[in-house]
Amino acid sequence: MPDIKLICFDLDDTLWSTKQVMMEAEKQAFALLSQRASIIAEHYDMMSLFQARLKKWKLLTADQPQLKYQVSQLRRQSLALVLQDHDFNQAEAEQLSDEIFQCFMHWRHKPVYFEHTEETLAQLSEQYQLAAITNGNACSKRLGLDKYFTLHISAEDLGVGKPEREPFEHTLKHFNVKAEEALHIGDNPSDDVWGAQQAGLHTIWYNPKNKPWEESEYTASLEVDQLNKIPAAVERLQANLQMKS
Numbered sequence: 370m371p372d373i374k375l376i377c378f379d380l381d382d383t384l385w386s387t388k389q390v391m392m393e394a395e396k397q398a399f400a401l402l403s404q405r406a407s408i409i410a411e412h413y414d415m416m417s418l419f420q421a422r423l424k425k426w427k428l429l430t431a432d433q434p435q436l437k438y439q440v441s442q443l444r445r446q447s448l449a450l451v452l453q454d455h456d457f458n459q460a461e462a463e464q465l466s467d468e469i470f471q472c473f474m475h476w477r478h479k480p481v482y483f484e485h486t487e488e489t490l491a492q493l494s495e496q497y498q499l500a501a502i503t504n505g506n507a508c509s510k511r512l513g514l515d516k517y518f519t520l521h522i523s524a525e526d527l528g529v530g531k532p533e534r535e536p537f538e539h540t541l542k543h544f545n546v547k548a549e550e551a552l553h554i555g556d557n558p559s560d561d562v563w564g565a566q567q568a569g570l571h572t573i574w575y576n577p578k579n580k581p582w583e584e585s586e587y588t589a590s591l592e593v594d595q596l597n598k599i600p601a602a603v604e605r606l607q608a609n610l611q612m613k614s
C-alpha cells in the first residue's frame with residue numbers, strides 16, 4: 370500500500386474564519402468607497418450595497434457562465450456596474466472599483482488563523498508535501514504560507530474549481546503523486562470531501578463545530594475538529610491502509 374506523500378488543504382473556513390475576515394474587508398472597502406464617492410454613501414449602507422452588487426454578480430454569471438470561478442473579476446465588475454447606475458461613466462467606475470478591490474484584498478489577507486494553524490502546517494510540512502487548493506481569492510503566498518505550501522491552486526487561475534476533479538488532478542500531476550498517495554482536508558462536504566473523493570484522494574473533513582454529517586452518498590475517510598489533530602489522523606489513515614493491504 371502506498372504511503373501518503375501529499376496533503377492538500379482548503380483555505381477559507383479551514384485555516385481561518387471566512388466570515389470574520391470578509392466582514393472586516395467589506396467594512397474597510399465600504400469606508401474607502403464612501404470617501405471616494407459620497408453619492409454611494411447617500412444611497413447605500415454596507416449591506417444594501419452588498420445586495421446591489423450581488424444582483425449584478427448574478428446577472429454577470431448568467432450572461433457569462435465562464436466567470437463562475439472568477440471571484441475577483443466578478444467583485445470588480447459588479448461594483449463597477451453599481452457605480453454606473455449612479456452617474457459614473459465606465460472608465461471612472463472601473464478605476465474606482467479597482468481601487469476598492471485593492472483595499473478589499475489588503476484586508477482579505479489579514480485573517481485570524483484558527484488555533485494551531487501554523488504549528489500544524491509546520492509539523493506536516495516536515496513529513497509531507499503540502500498544497501493549497503482554493504475556490505477563493507486569498508493567496509497563500511501573499512499570506513506568507515508558501516513556506517509550507519509548495520503549490521497554490523486557485524479556481525481563478527485554473528478556470529475551474531472544486532468540486533470538479535481538475536484542481537485535484539492538476540495538483541497530483543504537479544507532484545507526480547498518485548491519488549491514493551494524497552489526502553485533501555477541508556470544511557466543505559461537497560467541494561472538499563466529495564470533490565476530492567471523485568478524484569480518488571483520501572479525505573479529512575474539518576468540522577470544528579462538530580456538526581452532524583448529513584450526506585448519505587459519501588463520507589470522509591476521517592474527521593477532525595481541531596487542526597492539531599491532523600498529524601495523528603494521517604497516521605491513523607496510513608495504519609488503516611496498511612491493514613487493508
Ligand SMILES: [Mg+2]
Pocket residue numbers: 379380381382383555556557
Ligand atoms: Mg472552505
